[in-house]
Each structure stands twice: as structure tokens, then as C-alpha cells.
Amino acid sequence: MKRLQDVEHHETEDLYYPTMCKVTGAKQITEMEKWYELEMPEGQSLGHGPGQFVEVSAFGIGEAPISISSSPSKNGKFELCIRQVGTLTNVLKNYETGDMMGIRGPFGKGFPMEKLFGKDILVVAGGIGLVPLRSLINYVLDNRKDFGRLIILYGAKTPSELLFTDELETWKDRDDVELHVTVDQPDETWKGNTGVITTLIPSLDLKLNTTIAAITGPPVMYKFVVMSLKSKQLPDDQIYLSLERRMKCGVGKCGHCQINGVYCCQDGPVFNYVDIKPLEEAL
Amino acid sequence: MKPQVAFFDFTSCEGCQLNKLNFENDLLDILKHVDIVEFREAMDDKADHYDIAFIEGSITSPSCVERIHDIRRRSDILVALGSCAVNGGVNAMKNLHPIDEVRETVYGDDKYLFATLPAMAVSSVVKVDYEVRGCPMTQQDFLKLLIALVLGKQPPKYGSPVCVECKLKENECLYNRGMVCLGPITRGGCDAVCPSFGQFCTGCRGILDNPNIDGMLEVMTSHGISLDEAKKRMLLYNSNEVQL
Amino acid sequence: MECFSLLRSDVPALIDHLRDFGEVIAPHGKGDVSYSFEVVRDSSDVVLDYNRTLLPLKKMFLPPVEKLMGFSLKNESFEQVEVAIAPRVFFGVHSYEMQSILRLDHSMLSGSAESNYFKRRQSSRFLGISFEPDEFHFSESVGIVIEEMEGFDLFLNEVDGDFQLYVLTDNGQEMLNGFDKINLTEPEIVEGRHFKKKIRYHYNRLPRVFQYAYHSDVWADVASRCVGCGACTLTCPTCFCFDVHDHVEVTAEDGMRQRSWDSCMLSTFAEVAGGENFREKTINRTRHRLFRKFKYITDEEGLPWCVGCGRCTAFCPAGISMPDIVNELIQEDEKAQYHRTVRV
Ligand SMILES: Cc1cc2nc3c(=O)[nH]c(=O)nc-3n(C[C@H](O)[C@H](O)[C@H](O)COP(=O)(O)OP(=O)(O)OC[C@H]3O[C@@H](n4cnc5c(N)ncnc54)[C@H](O)[C@@H]3O)c2cc1C
Ligand code: SF4
Ligand code: SF4
Ligand code: FES
Numbered sequence: 001m002k003r004l005q006d007v008e009h010h011e012t013e014d015l016y017y018p019t020m021c022k023v024t025g026a027k028q029i030t031e032m033e034k035w036y037e038l039e040m041p042e043g044q045s046l047g048h049g050p051g052q053f054v055e056v057s058a059f060g061i062g063e064a065p066i067s068i069s070s071s072p073s074k075n076g077k078f079e080l081c082i083r084q085v086g087t088l089t090n091v092l093k094n095y096e097t098g099d100m101m102g103i104r105g106p107f108g109k110g111f112p113m114e115k116l117f118g119k120d121i122l123v124v125a126g127g128i129g130l131v132p133l134r135s136l137i138n139y140v141l142d143n144r145k146d147f148g149r150l151i152i153l154y155g156a157k158t159p160s161e162l163l164f165t166d167e168l169e170t171w172k173d174r175d176d177v178e179l180h181v182t183v184d185q186p187d188e189t190w191k192g193n194t195g196v197i198t199t200l201i202p203s204l205d206l207k208l209n210t211t212i213a214a215i216t217g218p219p220v221m222y223k224f225v226v227m228s229l230k231s232k233q234l235p236d237d238q239i240y241l242s243l244e245r246r247m248k249c250g251v252g253k254c255g256h257c258q259i260n261g262v263y264c265c266q267d268g269p270v271f272n273y274v275d276i277k278p279l280e281e282a283l
Numbered sequence: 284m285k286p287q288v289a290f291f292d293f294t295s296c297e298g299c300q301l302n303k304l305n306f307e308n309d310l311l312d313i314l315k316h317v318d319i320v321e322f323r324e325a326m327d328d329k330a331d332h333y334d335i336a337f338i339e340g341s342i343t344s345p346s347c348v349e350r351i352h353d354i355r356r357r358s359d360i361l362v363a364l365g366s367c368a369v370n371g372g373v374n375a376m377k378n379l380h381p382i383d384e385v386r387e388t389v390y391g392d393d394k395y396l397f398a399t400l401p402a403m404a405v406s407s408v409v410k411v412d413y414e415v416r417g418c419p420m421t422q423q424d425f426l427k428l429l430i431a432l433v434l435g436k437q438p439p440k441y442g443s444p445v446c447v448e449c450k451l452k453e454n455e456c457l458y459n460r461g462m463v464c465l466g467p468i469t470r471g472g473c474d475a476v477c478p479s480f481g482q483f484c485t486g487c488r489g490i491l492d493n494p495n496i497d498g499m500l501e502v503m504t505s506h507g508i509s510l511d512e513a514k515k516r517m518l519l520y521n522s523n524e525v526q527l
Numbered sequence: 528m529e530c531f532s533l534l535r536s537d538v539p540a541l542i543d544h545l546r547d548f549g550e551v552i553a554p555h556g557k558g559d560v561s562y563s564f565e566v567v568r569d570s571s572d573v574v575l576d577y578n579r580t581l582l583p584l585k586k587m588f589l590p591p592v593e594k595l596m597g598f599s600l601k602n603e604s605f606e607q608v609e610v611a612i613a614p615r616v617f618f619g620v621h622s623y624e625m626q627s628i629l630r631l632d633h634s635m636l637s638g639s640a641e642s643n644y645f646k647r648r649q650s651s652r653f654l655g656i657s658f659e660p661d662e663f664h665f666s667e668s669v670g671i672v673i674e675e676m677e678g679f680d681l682f683l684n685e686v687d688g689d690f691q692l693y694v695l696t697d698n699g700q701e702m703l704n705g706f707d708k709i710n711l712t713e714p715e716i717v718e719g720r721h722f723k724k725k726i727r728y729h730y731n732r733l734p735r736v737f738q739y740a741y742h743s744d745v746w747a748d749v750a751s752r753c754v755g756c757g758a759c760t761l762t763c764p765t766c767f768c769f770d771v772h773d774h775v776e777v778t779a780e781d782g783m784r785q786r787s788w789d790s791c792m793l794s795t796f797a798e799v800a801g802g803e804n805f806r807e808k809t810i811n812r813t814r815h816r817l818f819r820k821f822k823y824i825t826d827e828e829g830l831p832w833c834v835g836c837g838r839c840t841a842f843c844p845a846g847i848s849m850p851d852i853v854n855e856l857i858q859e860d861e862k863a864q865y866h867r868t869v870r871v
Contacts (some may be wrong), residue, residue, distance in 0.1 A: 001828050002637035003629070004648055012642040016595045016771075016784070017607060059598035059605065060775045060782050061436050086800035087437045094435065100603045219803050246799045248771045252638045255768030255791060258815075259805075261823030266638060280741060281805065312777040430775050434600075439772075442795035446756040451591040451788060453582045455558025456758070458844050467756035467844055491755075493794060495809065498754045502844045 018102030050136035051110025051270040055250045057102035062088045065247040067132035073142040081131045107250040119212045120148035126217020151178040155197030201228040216242040239273035286334035289321035293340030295367040316433045333358045341367040341374045342403040355409040363405045366418040374402035375522040418487035441472035449475035468494040531692045531709035542570035549614030583764030588647045592787040614650040622675040623666040623834040627764030655679040660722045663837025668726035737822040750809035757790035759839035
């Protein structure tokens with residue numbers, strides 16, 4: 001148990017003050033989602049790993065946890081992509097180049113990259129789940145020879161909800177990326193796969209001993225993706241999931257993000273499946 | 284340009300309007316943010332279009348229905364003010380009785396001269412964008428909504444019971460004083476003003492989503508009131524919200 | 528450790544003496560039948576015999592509503608909040624309350640150590656006092672006796688209406704310098720103060736009970752009575768969850784970011800934008816509350832995170848009793864064990 005006398009004054013932190021970051025790029029990329037590029041005050045790097053998040057804030061409005069969408073290999077600046085669903089996110093919709101955003105973080109545990117080197121990476125992204133996984137994907141692409149295959153499964157509700165379509169095109173064109181995109185509800189122009197994301201899994205040809213799966217999506221998705229991967233015999237400890245919970249502080253204090261006894265903001269948001277399997281509240 | 288706002292009242296005691304006029308200190312600040320173009324009790328201007336229309340009172344007659352539709356057509360944002368407008372409030376108690384009986388009691392032999400409907404929340408007739416609850420609504424709460432709208436932010440929604448604010452103020456719980464309080468299932472946001480002054484909560488801000496009604500009746504009756512009385516208290520402001 | 532005798536009638540003089548060491552905070556009467564910790568203005572107002580305060584002493588270190596920063600909307604800038612580090616003396620604190628502060632230290636200082644909490648917690652001194660357990664206290668069942676003196680600088684043990692004053696630390700010693708109304712004496716053991724409420728098992732057996740309690744029927748029964756008011760958690764001395772919200776002045780130019788105590792018993796606690804609620808039912812929330820007290824942190828730290836103050840029970844409008852729930856879980860576990868053995 002941590003005691004008061006074990007703590008020195010200089011070891012304590014002002015946990016709740018944001019760093020004001022300038023928006024250096026902003027673009028509404030779908031009806032509901034806007035992409036932002038931000039710069040730290042002195043151009044220093046944010047120092048994040050793929051899968052980590054920041055707390056974004058606007059004064060008078062509030063704060064919200066948002067994944068970092070750019071790869072750590074991108075220097076000086078970092079990117080976010082925010083879906084407009086509530087109080088803060090709808091206000092951020094109006095933020096343009098030159099505006100200032102409050103940022104705290106990076107927080108949480110991202111993907112354990114040291115365990116991913118040399119492995120085949122299977123990315124499973126549902127909807128806005130592509131945002132944090134894009135950080136991982138671009139990291140793999142920037143360090144391409146350190147990894148084996150890169151397989152990306154991406155599902156969205158409709159074609160118009162697909163994020164980062166330019167990047168999807170480049171990924172599709174690369175022969176060192178295997179990209180499979182599906183939509184639940186196709187429109188007339190859609191020529192690709194239709195159906196939920198799990199329909200993409202059965203036909204995959206995975207090397208079981210070297211494949212690491214990284215999954216992010218809406219809450220309902222996890223159970224089904226894990227089931228499909230298990231029926232392909234992918235071992236549990238090769239599955240990583242990034243979970244979403246209500247968050248306020250991002251630093252293991254406010255209690256909102258608990259999944260049974262673990263804190264999503266500290267012990268996660270990226271978890272190894274083995275660690276959350278016993279948690280009833282996890283999936 | 285500042286948003287053009289207007290206030291309208293329907294069936295209510297107009298307690299909420301009076302409450303607004305009490306602002307004094309804040310009124311000038313408010314006028315920095317908005318232009319009041321219609322305010323039944325304060326001025327006579329009329330306009331074709333409102334950025335924000337504030338509605339007080341419940342809808343109780345066919346002419347009310349017509350008028351609220353008209354206002355809705357002319358307004359970008361429509362806000363229900365006070366419990367009469369938000370959920371029918373005290374007016375809705377009449378809905379617990381057959382409508383003919385109600386007319387007879389109120390108007391006697393003239394009952395057929397007055398068309399009347401069950402007392403309805405504004406939202407059961409037209410789309411309501413936001414609400415300020417309470418009977419009367421508090422100035423503070425109204426200002427919060429106004430500021431939020433001015434900032435382009437969604438106004439606060441209150442999902443916690445009155446007890447939360449009551450506890451944070453370290454009030455002695457009225458149950459410990461032998462009273463029966465509706466705080467546990469009543470939507471907060473009032474700063475627990477009644478319990479703070481030793482007055483039990485009557486539920487004027489409406490009942491929380493998914494309340495444990497049976498549990499609450501049990502709490503109330505085990506603190507010394509009859510089941511009948513407990514139900515009456517629960518219905519006082521919430522006849523349209525609670526099924527007993 | 529030295530022990531002195533002190534007459535009850537001389538306690539106000541002691542309180543006045545302690546004011547040399549900082550603001551003195553002590554229990555006062557509140558309302559008809561309640562108590563609260565308040566800053567002492569007049570030492571004769573301090574209550575020596577009280578069952579429990581409405582809010583725990585936690586409020587002095589983690590205030591119910593706290594300004595985290597001020598901000599200006601116009602300049603898109605914020606202003607830091609200075610947390611004063613004034614010396615404070617906490618007088619008349621019960622042993623379970625002191626234990627709750629030690630647990631709170633862990634919660635706020637492990638992982639990222641929070642500076643706001645740390646500053647308030649610095650330079651505080653504690654004087655404990657014994658108490659007569661009422662029908663709600665059960666701290667002995669979680670390993671905290673009335674005379675547990677850990678964390679205190681001084682401790683007042685009531686003996687036949689007067690007190691024995693224990694000096695436990697150098698700070699305690701210092702606080703008595705120049706106070707002459709005490710006389711050296713032999714410590715006495717006080718008999719006859721008993722806890723009326725008990726958990727049937729020793730607390731070190733509870734983790735095992737909770738290991739099997741997740742799907743117990745007890746939760747549904749509790750949930751049917753719980754009205755979800757949050758009183759249990761909002762008055763709990765070891766709960767520390769909070770919410771953060773921005774408050775804007777009428778001018779729409781300035782405002783502040785605040786945090787306020789929150790409760791995992793409230794239905795919106797784990798709800799996210801879009802309507803998904805990760806602990807949607809009262810059953811889930813009641814269970815979470817109890818598991819937070821007896822399993823999750825306990826597994827890691829080896830101590831129950833409940834200190835047996837009885838607040839959650841005393842202040843629950845539905846009369847839901849924490850120790851009764853635990854006892855029901857124990858009983859259910861015994862039955863299950865019995866059936867397991869019989870079958871073998
Ligand atoms: C680790 C993590 C990463 C995320 N990454 C992204 C991302 O990259 N892009 C994106 O668009 N969204 C992301 N989200 C979801 C995003 O946090 C919510 O959409 C956002 O909090 C909604 O805030 P609001 O103020 O607009 O909505 P409101 O409904 O008004 O929410 C009020 C407050 O409740 C909390 N809250 C509400 N919903 C959520 C939620 N889903 N998760 C956590 N806290 C919530 C926040 O503190 C929020 O400020 C992420 C969530 C988590 C937990
Ligand atoms: S007085 Fe009413 S609102 Fe306050 S805690 Fe008691 S029941 Fe809740
Ligand atoms: S105090 Fe009682 S009724 Fe209120 S949330 Fe806690 S257990 Fe439920
Ligand atoms: S977000 Fe506050 S504890 Fe995790």
C-alpha cells in the first residue's frame with residue numbers, strides 16, 4: 001500500500017492541466033467525422049505509442065478521451081479523428097486551422113510493440129475503431145521490414161462512413177498490405193464486400209504461430225470477432241483489443257473507466273485477450 | 284447578430300416568467316448575448332422568426348395546440364421551461380380523472396363552452412429541443428441553458444438524483460428527521476434547494492429514467508406514510524411520467 | 528509511548544491549545560441528529576461523543592466540489608489553482624476514519640500521485656478519539672478496533688467519562704508542549720465497548736467468499752430494494768470517484784473546470800455517448816460497489832477497502848446494510864460448500 005510518507009513532493013503531478021496545442025490542419029472527412037492535425041507548443045513530439053489516447057478539451061465545454069491516430073514515426077505533429085456524437089465533439093466540429101485545443105496525455109497502454117516486431121499483424125477495425133489502429137498501421141508501414149504480413153480488415157456501416165478513404169486507396173495499391181473492406185449496407189456504387197466484419201475472417205489464410213490480431217470497434221463487435229478468430233485457432237494471447245469506456249480523468253483516479261477491477265485508462269485501453277477473458281464486464 | 288429569443292406562456296401559473304424577471308443582476312449580461320423580441324409580460328414586439336423560443340406551461344386545449352404549432356414553425360430552437368411545459372407538471376394531475384368530471388368541477392354548468400384536453404407536455408405536441416425543469420425553474424438552471432446555447436454547446440442533461448447534490452452539501456437527510464423525501468428518484472440540477480431548507484423534495488424536476496418505483500414506494504411507506512399518500516406524492520408533478 | 532490523564536472538562540482547553548499548530552477541525556452537531564467535521568470557532572462547540580459525521584473526513588482532502596482550474600474563453604487560456612498548504616489539526620477522529628484516510632492516500636497517490644490531494648494532505652496532524660459503537664459500526668469485522676492508533680499523533684481513550692491521552696509521535700509530543708492540564712498515568716484497557724454489528728467471518732476469509740459471489744442471487748434482492756440515490760457511495764470514506772465539468776459565468780467569458788464526487792451507484796456512471804451503458808442494471812452497480820470494497824483492491828493490497836464506519840447503511844433510505852449483504856453472501860457460500868461436500 002502506498003503511504004503518504006513514501007511520496008516526495010516532486011513526485012506528485014498536476015494531473016489536470018492541459019497543454020494548449022495549435023490545430024495545423026482540419027478536415028471534415030465524413031458526415032460525422034473530422035480529422036485534425038495538431039502541434040505541441042514548442043514543436044516537441046507528443047511521445048505516444050500506437051493505441052494510446054489523449055484527453056482533448058475545450059474550455060467551457062468539457063473533455064473527452066480521443067485516440068491518437070497518427071503513427072509515432074510522424075514527427076512534430078500528431079493527428080486525431082473525432083466523431084461528432086455529443087457535447088464536446090459537436091463543438092470541436094467548428095475547430096479549424098489556427099484554433100487551440102487543450103491536450104492532456106498521452107495516456108494508457110498502447111500496443112506492446114516489442115511483442116509485435118517480426119510478427120504478421122492482423123488489424124480488425126470496426127467503424128471509428130480504425131482511428132487508433134491507423135496509428136499502428138502507419139507505424140508498421142513506416143517500419144515495414146520489421147514486421148511480417150500486414151492484413152487489414154475494415155468494416156463500416158455504409159460506404160459513405162468509410163474513414164481515410166485516400167489512405168485506404170494507397171494501402172490497397174501496395175502489395176505488402178492485404179486490405180479487405182466491407183460495409184453493412186451497400187449503396188449503388190459499392191462494388192466491394194458486404195456484410196459485417198466477421199464475414200471477412202473465415203477465408204483468411206493465417207500463419208497461426210506468428211499472427212497477432214489487433215481489434216478495435218463498437219462494443220458489440222468484440223465478442224464476435226474474438227469468436228471467429230478462435231474458430232481459426234488463433235491462440236488467445238495473440239489477440240489484442242482496445243476497449244472503450246466512459247472516461248473522465250485518464251489517469252486512474254476518477255473511477256469511471258473501470259472494467260471490474262481494472263482501469264481501462266491505465267491498464268488499457270489496449271488489453272491482451274488473456275488478461276480480460278476472466279473479466280465479466282469486459283466484452 | 285445576437286440570437287433573437289422569445290418567451291411564450293401556455294397553461295401555467297407563470298411562476299417561471301416571474302422567476303426570469305427577478306434576474307436583475309444578470310439581466311444585463313443576458314441581454315449582451317441575446318435580443319429578447321417577444322416577452323408577453325415585458326414588451327409588445329412580435330417577430331416572424333425566432334432563434335430560440337422559450338415555452339412555458341402545458342398544452343391543455345385545441346387552441347393551445349394550434350398556437351404551439353405556429354410557434355414551432357417560426358422557431359429554430361424550442362425550449363420547454365418549467366415542469367408544466369416539460370412534462371405537464373401539476374396540471375397533469377387532472378389527467379388522472381375522467382376529462383368530463385374535470386370540466387364539470389372547473390367550469391360547472393358552463394363546461395361545454397370550454398374545450399379542454401388532457402394536460403400535455405409541450406413535447407407531446409411538437410418537437411422540443413431542450414428543457415429547463417423545475418417548478419418553478421431556477422434562474423441558475425435557466426442561465427446555464429442560455430450560456431450553453433450561446434456557446435453552441437448542448438445544455439446540461441441531469442441524470443443524477445437530487446440526493447447527490449444534497450449529499451455534497453452535507454445536508455442532514457430528511458429521512459433522518461422523520462420526513463419522506465422524493466430526492467432519491469427525482470432528477471437533480473436544483474442544487475437540492477428544498478432539502479437544504481428543510482423542505483422535502485416533491486419531485487418537481489421529474490422522475491429519473493428507469494426509476495425503481497416499487498422500491499421508492501417501499502422506502503416511503505416504511506418511513507411512515509400510507510401507500511396512497513406515497514403514490515399521491517409521487518404523482519404530484521409526474522402524472523404523465525409515472526405509471527402506478 | 529506516553530500516556531496522560533485528561534479531565535473531560537479540560538478538553539476545550541486542549542483544543543484551544545492545539546490551535547497554535549494550525550486550524551483545528553473537529554466534529555460538530557449538525558441538524559437534529561447528525562454531525563459534521565467543521566473548523567473550530569469555539570472549542571466548547573466540539574462534540575466528543577458522536578456516532579459518525581455525515582460526510583467523511585475525506586472532504587478535507589478531496590473536497591466534494593473542487594475547482595481544478597479557471598479559464599478564459601476569450602483568450603483560450605487557463606489559470607492554475609493554488610492549493611494552500613496550511614497546517615491543520617484534525618481533532619476527535621475515530622479509528623476507522625483514520626484508516627480510511629490511509630486507504631485514500633493509496634488511491635490518490637499510487638500510480639500518478641495527484642498534487643492537489645498531496646498538498647492538502649501535507650502538514651495535517653491527527654488526534655483520535657474512542658467511540659461507543661452504535662448499531663451500524665462494524666469496523667472490528669474489517670480489522671479496525673476502537674483503539675487502533677495507526678496514523679494518529681495523539682489519541683484520546685475515554686475511561687470512566689474522562690480521558691487517557693496517548694502520545695504516539697514526535698508531532699504529538701510537540702503539540703502537548705506547554706499544555707499543563709495532563710498528568711502522566713498508566714494506560715488502562717477499557718472493557719465493555721462492543722460492536723453490535725458484525726460480519727460473521729474474519730476479513731481474511733472474505734476474498735474467498737467474493738471469489739464465488741459474482742453470480743449470487745443476493746444481488747438481485749438488494750437491487751430490488753435499492754432506489755439508486757448514491758447516498759451509500761457519496762458518504763463512503765474510501766470511495767473516491769469523481770466527475771469533471773466546466774462551469775461558465777453568465778458573461779460567457781470566464782469559467783472554471785470543476786470536479787465533484789460521483790457515485791458508481793448512479794445509473795449514468797458508466798454510460799457513454801450513443802447510449803451504451805457498461806453497468807446498466809442496479810444489480811451490476813450494487814455488485815460493483817461491494818466488489819470494490821472487498822475484492823478488487825483487496826486482492827492487490829491485502830486489506831478490505833471498507834472501514835466499517837456504517838455510513839452506507841445508516842444513510843441508505845432503503846435500509847440496505849453492507850454487513851448484512853456480506854453475511855448473506857457468506858451464508859450462501861456455506862450452503863454451496865455444503866452441497867459440494869455432500870455430493871462428493
Ligand atoms: C480510449 C478511448 C479512445 C477514443 N477514441 C476516440 C477517437 O479517436 N475518436 C472519437 O471520435 N471518439 C473516440 N472515443 C470516444 C469519445 O471519447 C466519445 O465519443 C466522447 O467522449 C464523447 O464526448 P462528448 O462530450 O461529445 O459526448 P457526451 O455524451 O456529451 O459526453 C460527455 C462526457 O462523457 C464521457 N464520455 C461520453 N462518451 C464516452 C465514450 N464513448 N468514451 C469515453 N468517455 C465518454 C466523456 O468524458 C465526455 O466528455 C474514444 C473513447 C475512449 C475511451
Ligand atoms: S433529504 Fe431528500 S434529497 Fe436529501 S439525501 Fe435525503 S432523500 Fe435525498
Ligand atoms: S444508499 Fe441505498 S438506495 Fe441509495 S444507492 Fe446506496 S444502496 Fe441504493
Ligand atoms: S478515466 Fe478516470 S479512472 Fe480511468
